[in-house]
Amino acid sequence: MAWVDGMGDAMADRAGVWGPQRRLRNSVPHLAGESTGSFANRLAHAHGLELGAFLDRVGTGRQPVNPRLPSLAELYVNRAALDNLAVLSGRTPHQLQLALPNLQERFLLSGDDAARWQWPFEAREGHVVRCCDLCAGARGVDEAAWLLWPDQWRVCLRHRRFTDDHRGQGPSVIRLDGLEEVVRAHTERLRLERRFGTAGTELFADGFQVVARWWARMPSMWSWTQRAWQVGLEAQELRTAPLVIYPEAIQLAREMLRYEQRAENTRAVRAAWVEEVQQLMAGWGLEEVDGWSELVQWLDHHSSPAPASSAAGRRRRRELAVGHSQLAGPSGSLRERSCME
Numbered sequence: 647m648a649w650v651d652g653m654g655d656a657m658a659d660r661a662g663v664w665g666p667q668r669r670l671r672n673s674v675p676h677l678a679g680e681s682t683g684s685f686a687n688r689l690a691h692a693h694g695l696e697l698g699a700f701l702d703r704v705g706t707g708r709q710p711v712n713p714r715l716p717s718l719a720e721l722y723v724n725r726a727a728l729d730n731l732a733v734l735s736g737r738t739p740h741q742l743q744l745a746l747p748n749l750q751e752r753f754l755l756s757g758d759d760a761a762r763w764q765w766p767f768e769a770r771e772g773h774v775v776r777c778c779d780l781c782a783g784a785r786g787v788d789e790a791a792w793l794l795w796p797d798q799w800r801v802c803l804r805h806r807r808f809t810d811d812h813r814g815q816g817p818s819v820i821r822l823d824g825l826e827e828v829v830r831a832h833t834e835r836l837r838l839e840r841r842f843g844t845a846g847t848e849l850f851a852d853g854f855q856v857v858a859r860w861w862a863r864m865p866s867m868w869s870w871t872q873r874a875w876q877v878g879l880e881a882q883e884l885r886t887a888p889l890v891i892y893p894e895a896i897q898l899a900r901e902m903l904r905y906e907q908r909a910e911n912t913r914a915v916r917a918a919w920v921e922e923v924q925q926l927m928a929g930w931g932l933e934e935v936d937g938w939s940e941l942v943q944w945l946d947h948h949s950s951p952a953p954a955s956s957a958a959g960r961r962r963r964r965e966l967a968v969g970h971s972q973l974a975g976p977s978g979s980l981r982e983r984s985c986m987e
Contacts, residue, residue, distance in 0.1 A: 673736045675785045676745040677793065681774050683721035683765070684792035685746055689735055691789065704730045705761030712765075717776075717792055717813060720769040725754055726761035747772075747794045769794060772979075776809040778802035779819045790818070796979045799888045801832045808877075812885045820877045820889065828873070831892040838899065845966050848974055849906070851984035853899030856940045857891045859986075860932055867931045894930055901926065906948065906966065916945050940986070947973055947985040 674692050676685060690700030698711040705727035712718070723731060725739075728749055732739040743749045748769065755764060777791040781802055793800070799810035801822070806829055808820040822829050838846040861870065870890040871881040879886045905911075905919050920941050927937055947969040965971075975982040 675787060676737075676742075677777060677782060677785055677787060677791055678745060679793045679795070680746055680777070681716070681720050681769070681792045681794050682723070682746050682748045683716040683719065683774075684777075685735075686721055686731065687716040688787065688789060688791065700734075701763060703734060705763050707763050707765070709765045714813075715765050717774065717790065719765050719767050720748055720774055720794070721763055721765060722748060722753060722755055722770075723763045724761065725757050726759060727763050728754065730761050772796050773798045773811045775800050775811050776818050778805050778807040778809060780805040780807065796977075797888075798979075799885075801828075801892075803829070803832055803836070808889050810885055810888070816880070816883075816885075817878055820879070822877070824876050825873055825889075827893045828889060831896040834896050835899075838896070838903070842903070844976070845906075846903075848966055848970065848983050848985075849902050850896065850899045851974070851980040852944060852970075852986060853897075853902055854888075854891070854895040854980050855984040855986040856937070856944060857895045857898055858887055859940055860927075860935050860937055861887045861891050864932060864935050869931060897926065898923065902944070902948075905945075911949060920945070944986060 674685075674688050686700060686704070687697050690697045693700070697716070698707075701707055701711060701721075705723065715721075728739050728742065731749075732742050735742065739749075743751075747753075753770065755762065772794045773796075774792045775795040775798065777787075777793050781804070782788075782791045799808065801808055806822040808822055808828075809818070812818065835850050838850060840846070842849070861867075865871075865882045865887070870886075873890040874881040874883075874886045877889070879889070881890075901919070901923055908915060920938065923941055924937065927933065927935065948967045949969060966974075970985040973985040973987065977983070
């Protein structure tokens with residue numbers, strides 16, 4: 647037990663009734679966007695405590711604590727437990743809410759005076775994804791840490807790392823040093839989103855969802871298999887898809903942007919665009935995949951491309967067709983932001 651005032655178990659007993667009065671002796675750095683469970687787990691370990699013993703000082707739990715839960719699910723607290731967690735960590739509740747997304751007001755458990763916490767099986771929004779090990783290390787974190795992320799995977803461009811919500815066999819942090827085309831694809835995606843704002847994000851989401859469908863029908867395409875093997879992944883394992891299809895997804899997003907920028911959308915223009923994309927697919931090695939249905943479905947949602955609109959500064963903003971906005975969400979994962987059901 648590592649309480650600042652040194653009162654030991656007696657103070658711990660009082661903490662369960664009145665809440666902790668002082669912070670724990672050792673503070674831990676926070677990571678922006680970290681899951682609450684990950685932060686609590688690290689704070690517990692910094693004081694030689696099991697997570698369950700630490701959470702006894704935060705409040706009363708409704709579900710048993712599994713030592714693996716910080717990497718499998720997320721911790722939610724009510725306001726009284728948030729106050730206790732803030733005291734223990736040496737921060738204010740507001741500081742914790744700024745750093746840990748699931749401590750924001752809309753995620754707090756319904757209030758009562760008693761401090762309590764819960765471990766739902768899944769995060770209410772987003773996914774619990776492994777943090778880049780080098781990003782964590784730069785903040786002084788020397789154990790596995792987990793972030794809340796809209797998708798089940800993420801790319802750290804600074805350190806060229808790919809991480810996801812995978813909990814099984816295989817590497818948990820994947821180095822992209824040998825996959826320059828994936829690094830370039832991520833860079834281009836960020837450029838697309840900076841230039842075209844929300845529309846850029848949604849176009850990449852569309853391209854990604856379409857190519858993901860093609861991967862599901864032909865995961866053994868040679869270039870995809872090579873990329874998977876190069877980083878020690880199984881070629882047909884589901885977790886490999888976001889990584890290996892990234893270059894093709896951004897290329898298709900560019901073709902979608904090119905279609906959106908055309909002044910007309912006649913039947914001939916649509917047919918020509920589909921043929922051009924099918925030629926691109928053949929160049930990738932997907933000539934045996936019939937991608938016509940996905941392409942036509944996407945065109946049906948973009949039959950009346952909206953003109954680009956000017957905005958402050960040099961950035962160009964674009965709104966996509968009405969059909970897209972009716973089917974795609976304004977935020978969330980790539981699946982939610984895509985018009986491809």
